[in-house]
Amino acid sequence: MRVLVTGGCGFLGSHVCEYFLKKGWEVVSYDNMTKYELNRTGYGTGATRDYNWNYLKSLGATMVKGDIRNLEHLLDRTEGCDFLIHTAAQPAMTVSWEDPEHDFTTNVVGTFNVVESARKRKIPVVNTSSIHVYGNSINDSLIEEDSSYTRNPVEIPETQPVMVGKISPLHASKMSAEHYIQTYHDMYDVKGASFRFTGIYGERQFGGEDHGWVANFAIRSVFGMPIRIFGNGKQTRDILYAGDGADSYLQFFNNQVPGTYNIGGGKEHKISLLQSIYMIGEILGKKPEVLMEADRPGDMRYFICDTSAARKFGFNPKVKPREGIEKLIRWIDANKSVFEIK
Numbered sequence: 001m002r003v004l005v006t007g008g009c010g011f012l013g014s015h016v017c018e019y020f021l022k023k024g025w026e027v028v029s030y031d032n033m034t035k036y037e038l039n040r041t042g043y044g045t046g047a048t049r050d051y052n053w054n055y056l057k058s059l060g061a062t063m064v065k066g067d068i069r070n071l072e073h074l075l076d077r078t079e080g081c082d083f084l085i086h087t088a089a090q091p092a093m094t095v096s097w098e099d100p101e102h103d104f105t106t107n108v109v110g111t112f113n114v115v116e117s118a119r120k121r122k123i124p125v126v127n128t129s130s131i132h133v134y135g136n137s138i139n140d141s142l143i144e145e146d147s148s149y150t151r152n153p154v155e156i157p158e159t160q161p162v163m164v165g166k167i168s169p170l171h172a173s174k175m176s177a178e179h180y181i182q183t184y185h186d187m188y189d190v191k192g193a194s195f196r197f198t199g200i201y202g203e204r205q206f207g208g209e210d211h212g213w214v215a216n217f218a219i220r221s222v223f224g225m226p227i228r229i230f231g232n233g234k235q236t237r238d239i240l241y242a243g244d245g246a247d248s249y250l251q252f253f254n255n256q257v258p259g260t261y262n263i264g265g266g267k268e269h270k271i272s273l274l275q276s277i278y279m280i281g282e283i284l285g286k287k288p289e290v291l292m293e294a295d296r297p298g299d300m301r302y303f304i305c306d307t308s309a310a311r312k313f314g315f316n317p318k319v320k321p322r323e324g325i326e327k328l329i330r331w332i333d334a335n336k337s338v339f340e341i342k
Helices: 011-022 047-059 071-078 093-098 100-121 137-141 169-188 213-222 242-254 273-284 321-334
Strands: 002-006 026-031 062-065 083-086 125-130 192-197 227-230 236-238 259-263 270-272 290-293
Touching (some): 047 062, 071 100, 083 100, 083 242, 093 100, 100 125, 169 192, 169 259, 213 273, 227 273, 270 273
Parallel strands (some): 002 083, 083 125, 192 259
Antiparallel strands (some): 236 270
């Protein structure tokens, strides 16, 4: 079997590629190798950008430098594939405010090209979406506790209204991408799904303040750099270890039920920013320095997935936050030179 993974050298994409390689698949990693996000992290962008490319190449993946906004090239590279996994994206809300055209062409045009390739190749496709499509009206139903937010009910299903509250270009582009997946299933019988991910983290994640907060906190703590929090730090997610996220795509391929699915850890993986920082400090044996700043507009303060729909096709997250964060910290500590932090 052969799978093409867009954004294959990104954080999640690299874990998907690795997972399918270990399952015996032929894997094509398709990535434009942009430094757009990495330039904003404060970490080095040379070794960091090439790290996942070199890692996957060493595992035997077919490495392709290409842009999902180029339909002709993408079609050429999907020939002979049995499955298309779409993880390439502009994922940061802050970037979408600053450069809405980049957000649109990547997330909307790029996803159209992916699903059009799936139609022409007659293969299933999974689009990696985000809980951001729900908007931030959930903020109005929260209960504030000592170190986190909660709500009743705790878990939120896919029936939660979408695009409600103050929305950004990222909300719009991610929702548009989902519409194309649904449209191509309804009109052309493409076996497609959209996975609404929340709080994914793990090794090989070069997270910054724009995207990838668990990794950002861990990296900065390992290097003794201050962590900056926007708001009170009680923002809460059901974080998901990347290996569990990668497995969700294979489970869908083995049981192809088109639709839209929440993919997260559920209430057993519930953790706030403050709680994650405390956990990182426990693991490292030193208290991270934290700087508190004002809320950012559009931020969602809480999301815990109801994953019952995804569990029907086999999704089953196993790695709990403490175990996953320890894995991440060990990887950072063993690869300090990659970050090029002086």
